[in-house]
Amino acid sequence: MDTQQEPRKTFVVPIGPQHPALKEPGHFEITVDGEIVTAATVRLGYVHRGIEKGVEQRNWAQAMYMLERICGICSHVHATAYALGVEALAGVQAPPRAQAIRVLVAELERVHSHLLWLGVAAHEGGFDTLFMYSWRDREMIMDVLEGLTGNRVNYSCNVLGGVKFDVDDTQADAIRRAVDFLEPRTHHYLKVVTTDETLIGRTRNVGKMTFLEAETLGTVGPTARASGVPRDIRVDSPYAAYPDFPVKTITATAGDLEAKFVVRIQELFESYRVIREILDKLPAGDLAVRVKPRVPPGETVSRVEAPRGELFYFLKSAGGPNPDRVKVRTPSLCNWGSVLATAPGHKLADVPMLIAGIDPCFSCNDRLVTVRRRSTAETWTWAKLRQYGIEYYR
């Protein structure tokens, strides 16, 4: 506080890129007046990994594993979106059993992601007990996924044209046991988040977003559904085995943080139902069909419902062994607007919960970033960049 200068008019609290509230780098500038937030901005792009470009240098089979690593939490939906797109381009259809297994793993992944979110959101609010318990129970799903697919994250369940493995009876029993254990626990968590006085004090009427705002801001997934926007790709344009195993769209009307808790937890029940249904009525047949290493030229769009909302893939093939262009748009990117729009007027203490409320995944949404703060933007050549580097370290 240099008294010589004119007094600072705003007090900006920087959250990130390194901050205990954020598990991934992102930068928020929260302008506060005392404890009240008056403005919020976000800057993304700290974890841009050049995956879209990297994919263009890999063949169709290799690309899937790279795309799967866009997100650690919802890796399977990325692979599914890509595999469905490539299959559409190649003009093949994965067998029904493979599609059902894809949906099964997707729903198990949704369960694990939502339980993870429940814990993270509780932790941001300082409710570590709920965090520990929800993550303890999430471990059941992680074990099931490990036993089913062979890995806790990045399941690599898909191959182009189908899936890698079958679900046999022992696996099915293990999944049923886990779901039977988790269902009463989930009821309990629903009761906790809707009745616990201290938690409600932090969530009710916090980050309220009306139906209209949710529509205008283009939110997707549970964030939109908490405001009553019935937006769910599994229902709107069913893919894989969702036509055979329909899900119900869960919506709430309040649009606040509590509604986001409730929507996500109720989606868990829907997932449990679908998981059981798939295990009971798993169609017989092959696990995969052959996809040629060269995919015929064409373009396609593939959309799936990730745990965080709509995941969008655009694929273009030039007929070669490698994809010509892959464009990914992850759900987190669509939801940032809602955080920035709802934050002003809240307390600083609410901001971490508001950020966590959309279940953000920073490295997912860092695709290509062009930062043009001032008009001095210029393109540097490799030689100039190199020269700058040499001089910088001199």
Added chain:
Amino acid sequence: MRIGAMLGDISRSLFKRPVTERYPFERKAAPERLRGQLTFDPAKCTGCKICVRDCPANGIEIMVVDKVAKRFVMRFHTDRCTYCAQCVVSCNFDALGMSHEQWELAALSKEAFLVSFGREEDIQALLNQVTCKPGAAPVVPVAPATT
């Protein structure tokens, strides 16, 4: 509306064992499908190298010594591998598999990340080919034969 909705949980936990797994001291068997270290059966290999082509991480090298006598050397980089099992799926002859017993692959030296499969004399012969000095550390990456 109530205060302390998790009272039941915490009071029960006080009399329960913690769920934390004391991993290095208590071990659970890994699930059978766990994707651990790659295994290679030279008797089944044909040297088609589809696995090399499809590997997203360039983790496999296959060197053909004698196709007819089924003499292959497979070098597997545990540090590069992403354990996706695409090679296992791609292999049409079941020559590759993934172990669910060998999965603790962390090591303190780079050498430990390179696992070679095949006949001992073939491995040695190949190593002598690529290393200038005998006895040098076998970490020099071998360029896959481009034929």
Added chain:
Amino acid sequence: MNIELPPLVALLLFPGGLFLLSAGTVYEWADRKLVARFQNRIGPRWFQPVADVVKLLAKEEIVPDGVNPVLFHGLPVVALVGTLTAALYVPMAGIAPSYSFTGDLIVTLYLLSLMTLSMGLAGANTLDRFSLIGATRALTQLFSYEAPFLMALLGPAIAAGSWQISQVDAYAQGHWWLVLTQPVGFLVALVGLMGKLELPPFDSPEAETEIVAGPMTEYSGRGWALFRIGRDVELLVGLTLMAAFYLGGLANPIEFMLKTGGLLLVTAALQSLFCRLRIDQTVGMWWRIGILLALAQLFLLVFMR
């Protein structure tokens, strides 16, 4: 129990000084372990708090730009000294206080407040924005819980007719446990103690998901270690005071261990039961509910006498 100890021993070894430091870390460990067990985790091993402190003491202390170095180094010492001094007036380990005079209850309470005050000042001393917000919150919280906490501890003092801790302790030993006759005061004092120690759910001054470590953000080495030890000792002193006043006094070391341990169990349960309160919720709770409860009991006591 009444033991006459040479003043130097009482100050440096037992019950002051070394005993306080080691017992403080033991209580911190017990607290962490209990919270972990409540959350179905294993929790730290017994030497973890000691190891933390030793590590911090050995670390380089970075003095950030723009702070007053004297205050930066001095405030942790003041905080620790305050709590260590306060410990001399309470029946630590179940033996009679080393020093005692009429009205030492008030002095002890002020010495305990020195901790929070020092932390608030330490935060305000730096230019760090997290520290500044944390300092504001810490001092705001100080003003909200302090009055109810004081009043809640005055309840037993009024019942005993003395503002001397040793006499209140003696009174409590000879009568029913005051937690039965003054349950409201006990509750307010217990929650007040948690507020004083900034334990969850009253940890908004150092809410890590909002403002990193609050006022302590810029402290890295010795200063942070001293603040931590200070808080451990404050926990010990607070629990001793509560047990002496409300749980039938502390006649011997075994009673001391059992009663403070029981209190620690309750505070650990309360810590794991709630979601963190925002600072406005904390202040609102104390001034709307806490102070009214404490006042009601105080008036009742005054009229009953």
